[in-house]
Amino acid sequence: WALYLQTHLLEVTGDLDGALRVIDEAIAHTPTAIDMHGRRARILKKQGALTSAAVTMDEARQLDLQDRYLNNKATKYFMRADEVDLAMSTIAMFTKHEGDPQQTLYELQCNWYELELAEAYARRRQWGLALRKFYAVRKHFLDYTDDMFDFNGYCMRKTTLRAYFDSIEMLDNSFSHKFYQRALRGALKIFLYLLEFPEDIDGLGHLNPADRKKERAKRKKAVEKKKIEEKKLEEEDEEGEATKKEDQKKAKRDAEPDEEVFLAKDFLAEAVQWIAVASKRIDLLDAETASLIVDLNVRRGEFAAATKAVREGLQKHPHNHHLVYSLVRLANKVKTPGKAKLGPSAPEIRDTLSALVGSPTGTIDVEAFVTAYATRAAEGKSLPQVLSAIRSKVFLDKASPATTAAVGSLVSEAALWQGRGVTVPVVLETLKFLTTTYPEEAFTASFKAAAREKFPQAAVYAPLNTVAELLSVSSLAAATSASTDAAHKDETAK
Numbered sequence: 001w002a003l004y005l006q007t008h009l010l011e012v013t014g015d016l017d018g019a020l021r022v023i024d025e026a027i028a029h030t031p032t033a034i035d036m037h038g039r040r041a042r043i044l045k046k047q048g049a050l051t052s053a054a055v056t057m058d059e060a061r062q063l064d065l066q067d068r069y070l071n072n073k074a075t076k077y078f079m080r081a082d083e084v085d086l087a088m089s090t091i092a093m094f095t096k097h098e099g100d101p102q103q104t105l106y107e108l109q110c111n112w113y114e115l116e117l118a119e120a121y122a123r124r125r126q127w128g129l130a131l132r133k134f135y136a137v138r139k140h141f142l143d144y145t146d147d148m149f150d151f152n153g154y155c156m157r158k159t160t161l162r163a164y165f166d167s168i169e170m171l172d173n174s175f176s177h178k179f180y181q182r183a184l185r186g187a188l189k190i191f192l193y194l195l196e197f198p199e200d201i202d203g204l205g206h207l208n209p210a211d212r213k214k215e216r217a218k219r220k221k222a223v224e225k226k227k228i229e230e231k232k233l234e235e236e237d238e239e240g241e242a243t244k245k246e247d248q249k250k251a252k253r254d255a256e257p258d259e260e261v262f263l264a265k266d267f268l269a270e271a272v273q274w275i276a277v278a279s280k281r282i283d284l285l286d287a288e289t290a291s292l293i294v295d296l297n298v299r300r301g302e303f304a305a306a307t308k309a310v311r312e313g314l315q316k317h318p319h320n321h322h323l324v325y326s327l328v329r330l331a332n333k334v335k336t337p338g339k340a341k342l343g344p345s346a347p348e349i350r351d352t353l354s355a356l357v358g359s360p361t362g363t364i365d366v367e368a369f370v371t372a373y374a375t376r377a378a379e380g381k382s383l384p385q386v387l388s389a390i391r392s393k394v395f396l397d398k399a400s401p402a403t404t405a406a407v408g409s410l411v412s413e414a415a416l417w418q419g420r421g422v423t424v425p426v427v428l429e430t431l432k433f434l435t436t437t438y439p440e441e442a443f444t445a446s447f448k449a450a451a452r453e454k455f456p457q458a459a460v461y462a463p464l465n466t467v468a469e470l471l472s473v474s475s476l477a478a479a480t481s482a483s484t485d486a487a488h489k490d491e492t493a494k
Contacts, residue, residue: 003029007039011046014422019043034063034070041077048424048458054081061090068094072112079116082123087116109140111179118186125203127190128259134190135262137183138274141174175277176284184274188292191271195299201263271296279305282312291322298330304345306330307352314356321388324373328366328392331357335364367396378410381419386410387430394437407434408443417454424458427451 003026010019023040030036037060044053054077061067061074071094078087091113092101105113118133148171155164174180199205202219204212275293282290290313297306310330313323331353334342342349354361357369370392377385390407397403411434416422431451434444451458 004036004039007043011039011043016043016047020047032063034060034067037063038070038073041073044457045077045080046424048428048455050077050081052457054078054083054086058090075113076116079120082120084117084120084124087120106136109143111137111140115179115182115186118183122186122190125200125206126259127194127201127203128263131187131190131262132259134183134187137179138187141177141180144174145171173281173284176281178286181278181286181289184278185289185292187274188271188296191267191274192292192295192299195267268300272300279309282309283316285313287313287317287320288322290317291320291326294323294326294330298326298333301341303330303334303342303349307334307349311352311356319373319376319385321382321384324385325388325391325395327353327356328370329395331364331366331369332396335366370396374406374410378413378416381413381415382421383416383419383426383430384421386416387426387433391433398437404438404441407438408441411447412443417450422454424455427455428458 003022007019007023007026010016010022020040020043023036023043026033027036027040037056041053041057041060044050044056054074057070057077058074061070064070071090075087075091078084078090088102091105095101095104114133114136118130118137121127121130121133148167151167152164155161155167194201197205202216204215207215275296278285278289279293282293285293290309294306294310294313297303297309307330310323310327314320314327317323334349334353350364351361353364357364357366358372359365359368370389373385374389374393377389390410393403393406411430428451431448434441434447438444
């Protein structure tokens with residue numbers, strides 16, 4: 001446990017390589033200590049080695065097969081490694097054997113599982129399946145609200161007013177719950193993406209036309225094959241028992257609409273419904289959630305609502321990188337007369353944005369605001385803020401040599417890697433932006449090399465072994481170790 005504590009302290013200070021070495025020493029000392037394997041998986045996850053982290057967490061699960069918590073953690077790690085089938089089979093060990101395990105989890109309102117599954121589908125560009133699960137979480141929260149109507153009458157009859165006040169407070173804050181916000185962010189990201197790139201509605205927009213055609217034909221054949229198999233299953237049992245069971249399973253699956261239903265919706269109208277309740281309490285939302293609401297309102301042309309959201313968001317999260325980038329895009333659109341239809345609220349909108357960007361009343365100097373913010377980000381050694389600053393500069397004037405020079409100066413600072421917010425997701429997001437915007441620049445190659453040195457085990461750099469391959473290697477190693485131990489015992493006995 002002293003080694004475990006040392007690992008924790010190293011992890012907190014950011015020395016992930018040192019923490020991994022110490023936890024490996026702890027596991028070698030006590031291989032059956034489950035907490036050690038769980039901590040090792042957590043460290044690997046922070047290093048970006050999601051596949052290895054999932055395998056390690058599964059090894060922890062196998063040390064106690066009756067522990068539901070370990071089963072849930074292994075499921076979550078499989079999801080984050082995009083191993084959806086393995087995750088489903090793992091979580092099914094603790095669900096009802098009759099019927100569909102996925103339907104059981106839906107009926108149990110297992111929010112964390114549905115969120116992880118939806119995000120995994122989104123990473124795989126399976127938009128319909130992702131939206132299906134995000135909508136499932138939304139329905140759970142709407143059900144919570146509807147269920148409270150019965151509780152209102154109960155409280156009045158039993159005069160449990162304290163519980164009644166608690167329930168009212170819970171309802172006021174339910175749509176700012178972290179689970180609902182995750183579902184809201186996931187759905188809004190898909191809506192905004194598909195509104196901008198409608199050709200990618202089937203998730204194949206990133207392929208060239210020839211490959212896209214082949215993949216679509218392959219999917220069509222798979223759907224037809226599935227229909228034929230389902231029809232055969234219905235005709236197999238003459239007595240009707242098998243058909244009856246299959247019909248029951250199908251009826252349960254139909255409780256959640258098919259993925260095609262969500263892709264046929266009006267994305268803009270659906271997004272407005274999603275934010276209707278959350279927009280009333282921007283002060284309770286995370287910064288990223290608030291920034292997505294701002295972006296959606298700008299797209300709708302609701303500049304008063306967008307201004308209100310960005311103002312309240314920055315009051316709670318000053319200088320946040322998500323909100324600053326949204327502010328820059330909003331202010332840039334509003335500052336030019338005639339570019340945006342502001343309506344009767346125009347003076348109030350302009351005055352609010354002038355105050356937010358630090359300009360004199362009546363003017364909106366976005367360029368000066370971005371320059372000051374970039375300086376602040378560099379001095380604070382904050383990678384997320386640096387990413388927001390370079391995005392803002394490119395958004396305002398991508399073609400300018402001064403912009404290229406400023407971006408290169410910001411991302412080439414060596415002290416940045418010892419600063420705040422240097423995590424695998426932020427580093428990969430920054431790298432993606434640089435390789436897309438400045439693929440030939442030297443500072444992009446330099447940033448990539450520094451990222452590789454900082455996180456050598458991240459999946460984007462490491463060989464992309466699947467979890468199944470690593471699990472087979474792990475099982476082989478365990479079997480080899482067991483046989484070696486047995487041979488050693490026999491030799492000792494002799």
